[in-house]
Amino acid sequence: MEKLLISNSPHIRSNSTTKRIMIDVCIALLPAFLMGIVYFGPMCILIVGLAVLSAVLAEFCYKLIMKKPMRVILKEFDYTSVVTGLLLGLNLHSTVAWYLPILGSAFAIIVVKMIFGGTGKNFVNPALAGRIFLFISFSAIMANGWATTSIRNIGGVSLTTGATALGSVLKGNFDKIPSNLDLFLGTGIAGCIGETCKAALLLGGIYLLVRRVIDWKPVIYILVTGLWTVVIKGFDFNYFLPSILSGGLFLGAIFMATDYVTCPNTKIGTYIYYVLLGVITAWLRVRTGGEVVSFVIFVMNLCVPLIDRFVVPKPFGYQKPEKKKSEKGGN
Amino acid sequence: MKVKAKDLLLDGILRQNPVLKLVLGTCPTLALTTAAMNGVGMGLAVTFVLICSNVIISALRNIIPSKVRIPAYILIIATFVTILRMVLNKFLPSIATALGSYLPLIVVNCLILGRAEAFASKNPVLDSAVDGLGMGLGFMLSLTLMGAFREILGTGCIFGVELWSFKIEFFTHQAGALFTFAIFIAVFVGISNLISSMRAKKMIKEYSDKNNEVKEEIA
Numbered sequence: 428m429e430k431l432l433i434s435n436s437p438h439i440r441s442n443s444t445t446k447r448i449m450i451d452v453c454i455a456l457l458p459a460f461l462m463g464i465v466y467f468g469p470m471c472i473l474i475v476g477l478a479v480l481s482a483v484l485a486e487f488c489y490k491l492i493m494k495k496p497m498r499v500i501l502k503e504f505d506y507t508s509v510v511t512g513l514l515l516g517l518n519l520h521s522t523v524a525w526y527l528p529i530l531g532s533a534f535a536i537i538v539v540k541m542i543f544g545g546t547g548k549n550f551v552n553p554a555l556a557g558r559i560f561l562f563i564s565f566s567a568i569m570a571n572g573w574a575t576t577s578i579r580n581i582g583g584v585s586l587t588t589g590a591t592a593l594g595s596v597l598k599g600n601f602d603k604i605p606s607n608l609d610l611f612l613g614t615g616i617a618g619c620i621g622e623t624c625k626a627a628l629l630l631g632g633i634y635l636l637v638r639r640v641i642d643w644k645p646v647i648y649i650l651v652t653g654l655w656t657v658v659i660k661g662f663d664f665n666y667f668l669p670s671i672l673s674g675g676l677f678l679g680a681i682f683m684a685t686d687y688v689t690c691p692n693t694k695i696g697t698y699i700y701y702v703l704l705g706v707i708t709a710w711l712r713v714r715t716g717g718e719v720v721s722f723v724i725f726v727m728n729l730c731v732p733l734i735d736r737f738v739v740p741k742p743f744g745y746q747k748p749e750k751k752k753s754e755k756g757g758n
Numbered sequence: 759m760k761v762k763a764k765d766l767l768l769d770g771i772l773r774q775n776p777v778l779k780l781v782l783g784t785c786p787t788l789a790l791t792t793a794a795m796n797g798v799g800m801g802l803a804v805t806f807v808l809i810c811s812n813v814i815i816s817a818l819r820n821i822i823p824s825k826v827r828i829p830a831y832i833l834i835i836a837t838f839v840t841i842l843r844m845v846l847n848k849f850l851p852s853i854a855t856a857l858g859s860y861l862p863l864i865v866v867n868c869l870i871l872g873r874a875e876a877f878a879s880k881n882p883v884l885d886s887a888v889d890g891l892g893m894g895l896g897f898m899l900s901l902t903l904m905g906a907f908r909e910i911l912g913t914g915c916i917f918g919v920e921l922w923s924f925k926i927e928f929f930t931h932q933a934g935a936l937f938t939f940a941i942f943i944a945v946f947v948g949i950s951n952l953i954s955s956m957r958a959k960k961m962i963k964e965y966s967d968k969n970n971e972v973k974e975e976i977a
Contacts, residue, residue, distance in 0.1 A: 530926070538937075564928035 445546065449506035451640050455631030456513050456682065462627040463620035466613060467521035471620045475516030478528035482512030485536040507546045511535050514554035514682060517621025518675070518721070519561070523568055530564075531557035551728040552686045558721050593674040596666065597716050610672035622675040632681040644697055645680040651705025652676055652712075659713050676708070679720035689728040696731075696738040703727060763888045770892020776869050777900040778946040783869035786860045787901060788935040794917050797905035799853040801898020803842055803861065808870050808897075809890035810838045812878040816886035819879045831874045836865045869897060900942065908938050 463471045486508040490500045512532050519528060535557030540549045562569045610616060613623030621628070635641045653671040660666045671677075684690075684704060691700050704727050711719040776782045783804070790796040814834050815822075822830045843861055846854040854861060864870065873893055878886040909915055912929035914922045928934045 560928055563931060563933070564926040566927060 445505045445507065448640050449510050451635060451638050452510050452682070453506065453513060455634045455640075456510075456517065456621070458627035458630045459517060459621040459624060459678070460513070462613060462624035463517065463521070466623060467620055470521045471516075473525070474519055474521065474523060474528050475513060475620065477525065478516030478519070478532045479509055479512035481529040482508040482515070482532035482536050485533045486541065489537055489541040505546055507540075508536055511540070511553045511557070514552075514621075515557045517678065518554065518558045518619050519569075520619050524565075527561055527565060527568065531561045534560045547688050549688055551725055552683050552689055555683055555721050555725050555728070559725055562721070593670075593712070593718055596669040596673050597713055607668045607672060610669060616673075619675065619678075622678045625672055625677045628677040628681055632677075635681070641681070641685045644701055645685055647698065647701040648680040648684055648704045648708075649676060651702050652708045655706050655709035656713065659709060670709070670712070674712075674718045675720045679724055680704075683721075684724050684727075686728075689731055691731050691734045691738065693735070693738045693740045695740075696734045699734055699738065700727060700731065703730075763885075766885060766888045767892040767895075770889060770894070771896040771899060773950075774893075775896045775900055775946065776893050777897055777904075778943050779950075780869075780872070781943075782872050783867050783897060784939070785863070786867065787904065788932070788939060790857065790860055791901060791904040791908050791935060791938065792912070792930055793856075793909045793915075794902050794906040796856055797901030797903070798898060799857055800860065801894065801901050803846070803857065804864060804867065804869065804897050805891065805894025806842060807835060807838045807864055808873060808894045809887055811835045811870060811874060812886040812890035813883055815874045815878040816881060816883045822879075827875075827879065828871075831871060832865065835870055835874070839864045869893065904938055904942055907942075908934060 460471070460475060463475075486504075487500060490503075491497075495503075512528075515531050515535060516528055519531075535553035539551060539553040539556040540546070543549055605614075605616060611625050613625065613627075616623045632641070632645070636643065649671050653667045656666050656670040657664055684701070691697050704723060707727070708720055708723045711723060770776070774780060777784070777787050786800055786804075790800050811831070811834050815831055818830075818834075839862060842864075843854070846857075846861065873889065877889050881889070906916055908929045909917075910921065911926050912934060914920060914925045929938065
């Protein structure tokens with residue numbers, strides 16, 4: 428027997444549940460993950476696996492401590508922690524110490540998500556907060572030791588502590604940066620597991636677009652970042668493609684900035700959000716000479732309530748009140 | 759109303775802990791808890807100023823006109839802070855440099871001014887001194903504990919002695935200070951709620967036992 432549900436009409440039943448959306452996001456992240464394994468070797472499986480496992484375990488432990496019965500926990504499990512763990516794992520490099528993904532996932536799930544009320548109540552993207560926590564906690568491990576990939580030596584990892592591709596782009600060393608095609612495919616590029624292969628990320632993004640999990644608006648973020656970098660650099664369009672193809676912009680724009688919970692509710696608000704993201708990212712990138720996408724998304728996530736407060740949507744059928752002059756004209 | 763000295767001490771150290779319960783003096787709490795030693799130094803400094811200013815303010819409580827009481831309190835507190843600074847600069851310069859600008863800022867520490875306003879201006883000299891001691895010790899205890907927590911996690915040391923090389927630098931940053939503060943308040947409130955609920959249960963049990971005895975007697 429089904430339960431009798433009483434609510435206001437009209438009713439449209441759709442199978443678009445949190446669970447389904449989160450599974451879609453996981454599927455969309457798979458190409459980037461696979462390319463990460465191809466480029467950086469099997470250590471990636473360990474790192475991403477540890478991140479996912481500890482994220483799920485952290486959620487279960489928290490709920491068990493909160494005295495929820497196991498049956499309820501299993502029923503409530505909606506794969507959001509899997510997505511968080513996956514994103515966090517893809518945001519680390521393949522050479523980090525084993526305890527980094529565990530600590531980051533535990534921080535992301537327990538502090539950022541569960542303490543603030545669980546799924547849909549997190550004030551910033553948990554995976555981002557986890558990454559930033561790791562970044563400021565283990566700055567030596569996180570900022571150095573980038574692994575460079577090489578298509579000629581698949582799976583072989585060589586460590587570089589020098590400038591990343593993005594750093595070279597921002598300094599204007601055009602002879603040092605790889606070609607745009609290399610940047611797009613991620614061949615021979617230093618970076619995190621999931622961020623180097625833009626083609627795979629784009630594939631995942633298109634999948635999410637087709638499944639209507641996200642819309643086209645993150646493109647604004649990517650384009651504005653590129654354009655604003657061009658503007659800052661004195662309208663030198665050589666900067667456009669390298670600046671959007673290097674660093675973690677695609678990963679951030681497609682998978683992190685689009686988090687439902689930390690996006691503005693209105694259409695205009697969303698435009699403001701993405702444009703500001705792009706402008707601040709480009710500006711800070713040039714100023715600091717490093718990758719700032721995660722920090723900028725973090726800050727803009729915190730600004731979302733502010734945007735929602737000041738961008739008030741027009742109610743359906745709303746008309747502007749007529750001016751007093753016309754009222755008087757009737758008399 | 760006569761309040762026992764033991765109660766006053768316990769109030770300061772545990773029940774009305776200035777940092778975790780009254781949330782006073784948060785500025786030095788957030789800034790100085792990077793190391794356990796800072797907590798001890800700051801705690802002792804505040805305890806000294808608190809006891810002295812409480813005694814003087816309490817002794818002068820009937821003389822100070824209520825309209826100008828805050829400037830008068832500040833004057834008294836500033837006197838002791840100046841003495842303390844001179845003594846520390848002369849004999850313990852390392853602690854003086856570690857506390858930095860937070861030492862002169864004790865003058866406007868709301869913990870000291872708050873106790874002067876809330877307690878010393880209404881109570882006799884001896885009680886005020888005991889209250890100052892309790893509050894100061896409570897301040898020192900919580901600062902030292904928070905400092906130790908942040909020092910162990912952030913630098914892998916305790917009182918400057920290295921325990922291990924593993925460190926989470928997050929806890930040495932300002933964000934870590936706020937995070938640690940929140941955790942400590944949460945744990946403190948959790949424990950105090952647990953104790954009060956246990957006491958309530960005990961009281962209910964005693965009450966019902968007594969009731970049963972009375973019923974048996976009647977029967």
